Amino acid sequence: MKRREFLKTACLATACILPACKSTVKYADAIQQGNKLVVDKSLFLANSIVTIAYNQHGIGITKLDDNTFAASLLTCTHQGCAVSVEENGFICPCHGARFNNVGQVTKGPAEENLTSFITSNNQQFVYVHLL
Numbered sequence: 029m030k031r032r033e034f035l036k037t038a039c040l041a042t043a044c045i046l047p048a049c050k051s052t053v054k055y056a057d058a059i060q061q062g063n064k065l066v067v068d069k070s071l072f073l074a075n076s077i078v079t080i081a082y083n084q085h086g087i088g089i090t091k092l093d094d095n096t097f098a099a100s101l102l103t104c105t106h107q108g109c110a111v112s113v114e115e116n117g118f119i120c121p122c123h124g125a126r127f128n129n130v131g132q133v134t135k136g137p138a139e140e141n142l143t144s145f146i147t148s149n150n151q152q153f154v155y156v157h158l159l
């Protein structure tokens with residue numbers, strides 16, 4: 029078993045015991061169904077934030093609890109750079125704006141929150157309702 033596979037397996041095996049082991053981000057594919065993007069809920073067992081492809085920069089989906097998810101467009105509201113996932117939120121590499129895990133501005137120069145999407149979920153999937 030390669031080192032990366034071992035670490036992934038070890039992290040998954042202990043995810044329920046050691047929340048600190050939880051990965052911050054997972055890049056995943058989403059299926060579009062009408063005006064919704066569909067993401068497998070199991071991705072959130074080992075990841076607190078999952079990013080999916082959408083338009084230019086993608087969407088970050090944050091698990092807030094078992095039945096509550098927030099989805100934010102990963103385009104900075106300052107000058108349109110792609111924001112990256114960081115511990116507990118998002119950061120813009122261009123001028124340093126920061127956003128919390130639901131896309132609210134916590135540090136400028138951005139003055140507006142990330143564009144958010146309504147989400148819903150069932151036992152198996154998270155749905156991001158596109159604007």
Ligand code: FES
Nearest residue numbers: 104106107120123
């Ligand atoms: S474009 Fe993001 S902080 Fe300026």
